[in-house]
Amino acid sequence: MNESKDISEISQRVQAVEKRLTEKLGSVFGTKSPASDVSGKADAIRSKSSKLTRKLNEKEGTVWTRVKDELNRDLHALEGDFEHWIQYIDEHYKD
Secondary structure, three states, X not given: OOHHHHHHHHHHHHHHHHHHHHHHHHHHXXXXXXXXXXXXXXXXXXXXXXXXXXXXXXXXXXXXXXXXXXXXXHHHXXXXXXXXXXXXXXXXXXX
16 A cells, blocks of 8 residues: 555545444434543543544655554554443443
8 A cells, every 4th residue: 555545545434433423423412412431531532533534644755655554553552442431331221
């Protein structure tokens, strides 16, 4: 893969997490405010997502092979954290 394709793919994965987060909050809580633990975790996931996006923007054009592994590690952690959080929501906030 080349640098621009890698960056695009990682960016799409970050955006997918952000989209799923918004959809999940909407489907579970609708217009109601989520509980503080849920809201706090959602904010933490958004923060990680923003950091990844900033890293992508900063690293574009640098020596890509040096940063690709770091970005993939961070993205994998974000996705895992998000999936764990989804399971928590599903278990504790079922209809």
